[in-house]
Amino acid sequence: MGAIPPNNVPCLSTLRGTAIFASLTAEEDNELLSRCHTRNLCAGESLVDFEDLSKDVFVVQSGEIRAVLRFTVGKEAILGTFRRGDLLGELSAIDGLSRSASLMAVTDAVVTVIPYAVFHDVLEAHRDVCLxxxxxxxxxxRAMNERISELSFLDTKHRLYNALLRLSRLRGDGGRERIISPPMVHAELAEHIGSSRETVSREMSRLIREQVIERTSRAIILKNPVELSRRISRALEG
Amino acid sequence: MGAIPPNNVPCLSTLRGTAIFASLTAEEDNELLSRCHTRNLCAGESLVDFEDLSKDVFVVQSGEIRAVLRFTVGKEAILGTFRRGDLLGELSAIDGLSRSASLMAVTDAVVTVIPYAVFHDVLEAHRDVCLxxxxxxxxxxRAMNERISELSFLDTKHRLYNALLRLSRLRGDGGRERIISPPMVHAELAEHIGSSRETVSREMSRLIREQVIERTSRAIILKNPVELSRRISRALEG
Structure with missing residues (x-):
């Protein structure tokens, strides 16, 4: 658990960093912000629970929020991780139904809460926001389509390769290596691919032995992402 | 393959049977239809291929169209089946990217083609259509969330139970039995759950022996859907 963030973090001065609000003028942006409030979350705290009836929409200001499908302890699927500027919780605001997933702070986090009625006023007034x-x-x-393909067509081993590619970014030193930093623990990777920690550990050890990946205290490094892609393609074509 | 449908099926007289167009006036509906055209498809014919660059939107007038993720022959995942009044192909019209899935006629079918520009004119003019x-x-x-849960948390056997429930409807005789009619072949069920035909056949035989389901030439009958639900719940909680 991280430290409890201060109770009154000032509301950030713009929502225009969020793609759907990019077209607002400075004045419209201010007017929108004046009708929102800020919420501080500690690491591990829940923002929304699956099947809640709340309908507010959120924009992440700092920290990381994760969307999770959860049945019981140990049966979770991570739908995505959201960071500064990302919009969250829009489904219930659109269709009025209960929450489709849980939202949980992974780190200490600050979100702007856009009340349901305010969100609809903005949609009403701004065609660009609708679009x-x-x-x-x-x-x-489209992202869920890819996830369904991955889960439908690939066995655990290849789902892991795919997740490593999906969750990593280019190392940025001009080479081909990719990096996951901070490194995910095996239990977390298992939740990304619908498998068990034990299976992920076994496959990760094998990849390290094969020198396809390397694990340090600060990152998982994909030494040979092309090889991972090649194996996935072979599995899909086989 | 079915018979080739006549070349000039008259365009249906309304699009207001499609939920998103329900708010149009008769006049607006006519104006919209006058800018659309009709396309006839034979069973097995492709309406859209994965990664095509076309951006038109479709409304099914008759027959069945299926959305499919496909890699190679034998590796397909059925995303959904669409019938009279259903809207299809909207993603590329919204984001301008290539097609996210293939659309294929399962039976002879007729669709109304709404050209990209016409669709955007309607969105521009009608807030209710946007909503x-x-x-x-x-x-x-939400439907994809459920699919991801199913694929992430359940083993093949329970995914099959879930698919049987999801694809069936109440038999409509006041009892609890559910029915899938026309009956799906095992290869098709396998595509719904990301498994092989052999595995599906083995599990279906077991369900028949257990008298949970019955198979006739015209339908798969779920004699005891409650038992299937119970087994799924136990698997999710276990």
């Missing part, structure tokens, strides 16, 4: 929201929803659907 | 479209996208996301 931006549709594009956001489309992006989510 | 309806957002609700449709939200519904798709």
């Amino acid at each position: 931006g929201l549709m594009q956001l929803l489309s992006r989510r659907i | 309806g479209l957002m609700q449709l996208l939200s519904r798709r996301i």
Whole structure:
């Protein structure tokens, strides 16, 4: 658990860093912000529980929030991790149904809470925000399509390779290596691919032996991402 | 393959049977239809291929269209089956990216083609259509969430039970039995749950022996859907 953040972090001065609000003028942005409030979360704290009836929308200001499907302890699927500027919780604001997933702070975090009625006023007034929201929803659907492919077509081993590629970023030193930093623990990777910690540990050890990945205290380094891609392609074509 | 449908099926007289267009006046509906055209498909014919660059939107007038993720022959995941009044192909119209899945006629089918520019004119002019479209996208996301849960948390056997429940409807004789009619072949069920035909056949035989389901030439009958639900709950909690 991290330290408890101060109770009154000042509300950030703009929401225009969030893609769907990018078209607002400075004045509209201010007017919108004046009708929102800020919420501080400690690491591990829940923002929304699965099947809650709340309908507010959130923008992450700092820290990391994770969307999780959860049945019982140990049966979780991570849908995504959201950072500064990301919009969250829009489904219930759109269709009025209960929450489709849990939202939980991974680190200490600050979010702007956009009340349901305020969100709809903005949609009513700004066609560009509507279009931006549709594009956001489309992006989510495309990402879920890929996740469904991964889960439907690949066995555990290849789902792990795919998740390593999906969760990593280029190391940024001009080479081909990719990096996951901070490094995820095996239990967390297991939740990304619908498998067990034990299976992930076994496969990670094998990848380290094969020198395809390397693990340090600060990162998982994909030494040979091309090899991982190649194995996935072979599995899909086989 | 079915018979080739006549070349000029008259365009249906309304699109208001489609949820997102329900708020249009008769006049607006006519104006919209006058800018659309009709396309006839034979069973097995492709309407859209994965990664195509087309951006038109479709409304099913008759027959069945299936959305499929496909890698190679034998590696397919069925995303959904669409019938009269259903809207299809909206993602590329919204975000301008290539097609996220293939659309294929399962039976002979007729669709209304709404050209990209026409679709955007309607969105521009009608706030209710925008909201309806957002609700449709939200519904798709919620359905995909369930699919991801199913694939992440359940083993093959329980995914099959879940798919049988999801794909069936109440038999409608006042009892609890559910029915899938026409009956799906095992290869098709396998595509719904990311498994092999052999595994599905083995599990279906077991369910028949246990008298949980019955198979006739015209339907799969779920004699005891409550038992299937109970087994799924136990697997999720276990």
